[in-house]
Amino acid sequence: xxxxxxxxxxxxxxxxxxxxxxxxxxxxxxxxxxxxxxxxxxxxxxxxxxxxxxxxxxxxxxxxxxxxxxxxxxxxxxxxxxxxxxxxxxxxxxxxxxxxxxxxxxxxxxxxxxxxxxxxx
Numbered sequence: 001x002x003x004x005x006x007x008x009x010x011x012x013x014x015x016x017x018x019x020x021x022x023x024x025x026x027x028x029x030x031x032x033x034x035x036x037x038x039x040x041x042x043x044x045x046x047x048x049x050x051x052x053x054x055x056x057x058x059x060x061x062x063x064x065x066x067x068x069x070x071x072x073x074x075x076x077x078x079x080x081x082x083x084x085x086x087x088x089x090x091x092x093x094x095x096x097x098x099x100x101x102x103x104x105x106x107x108x109x110x111x112x113x114x115x116x117x118x119x120x121x
Contacts, residue, residue, distance in 0.1 A: 041072055073107040079116050087116055 003009040015022065025031045032038075045068055052061045067085070074084040088105045095101045104111045 044068060044072075070107065077107040078118050079107055079112070080118050083116050084112075087113070 003012050025033060048064070048068070052064060055061050055064070070085060070088065071081045074081045084107065091101065091105050103109065
């Protein structure tokens, strides 16, 4: 097939090469056409990446990753990140680290207090 030269030809060629992924997009309405949302979610990690290089212990980067993950999951689940972290740290420091306790404080847990959620305006 002779495609037109220039940007239009490049766009058509790209579509043919990515046909399988384009078909998946049309099959499932939950698929995003762009990755903007994913890129917005990882932006804090990218900005903090250089700070991880200067962690003064081996556990520092892992701890930072856990905090970032909890904060981002809290946002996704419509929780106030500050209140949520405060709650998690309080629960874990008083009740321990059993699997049952850890599961009860995960951002998608149905057992979280209502005051942790962002209020709708």
